[in-house]
Amino acid sequence: MEKRTIDPWKWGEYTNSVQAVEIKQAEGTLYCSGQVAIDADGQPSTADMRAQLIHTMQNLEHLISESGYECQGIVRLNVFTTSTQEFFTTCTDVYQNWVVKHGIKQATTLVEVKGLFAGLAIELEATVVK
Numbered sequence: 001m002e003k004r005t006i007d008p009w010k011w012g013e014y015t016n017s018v019q020a021v022e023i024k025q026a027e028g029t030l031y032c033s034g035q036v037a038i039d040a041d042g043q044p045s046t047a048d049m050r051a052q053l054i055h056t057m058q059n060l061e062h063l064i065s066e067s068g069y070e071c072q073g074i075v076r077l078n079v080f081t082t083s084t085q086e087f088f089t090t091c092t093d094v095y096q097n098w099v100v101k102h103g104i105k106q107a108t109t110l111v112e113v114k115g116l117f118a119g120l121a122i123e124l125e126a127t128v129v130k
Contacts, residue, residue, distance in 0.1 A: 001026045001129055003075070005105045016099050017108035021075040023129050030069050030128040034080065035060045036120045044118035049081070050090045052122050057098050060124050069128045071102035076127040083121065084112045091122070 006020040007013070023029075037045035037055035045052050064071055079095075081087045087095075087110070099106070116123050 001073075003105075003129070016096050017077075018105055019107065021105070021107050023075060026129045028069070028130050030064065030067050030073075030126075030130075032060065032063055032126040032128065034078075034117075034123040034125040035063060036117055036123045038118075044120055048090070049083070049086050049121040050094060052120060053091045053094050056122055056124050057094075060126060064126070064128055067128075069130050071128075072104060073128045073130050074102070074104045074106050074126050075129055077104070077106045077108050078125040079108065079110045080113050080116060080123040080125070081110070081121060082113060082116060084110060087122070 002022075002024040004022040004024075005018040006022065007018045009019070012019060035056050036059070037047065037052035038059065039045070045055055047055070061071055064074075079087070
């Protein structure tokens, strides 16, 4: 697989994403449904947004791994939250560290929504290639 990231503006160097990702000769593409903080028994978390994000990332890692892919192959990561303000004040360090840990360079969209499944506060939707 060939991966090229495109970020034509200088300010892009200071973000945790890129403006576009081009993939050539991919071996496979995995389209993940939105992942949330639900345990193995299907019970949604009642924790705060930060703890939900950590749990959601663990669920996403598990799904990607079980599918035979790696988190480093994430090329698109959409974040849905019920409060962008809360996300920026309590979760950005967790999000940034996770992206860096896996060496991810992805296109990202952050969207504030009125509500998510089971009253949860955050959801991640990924596209992964290998």
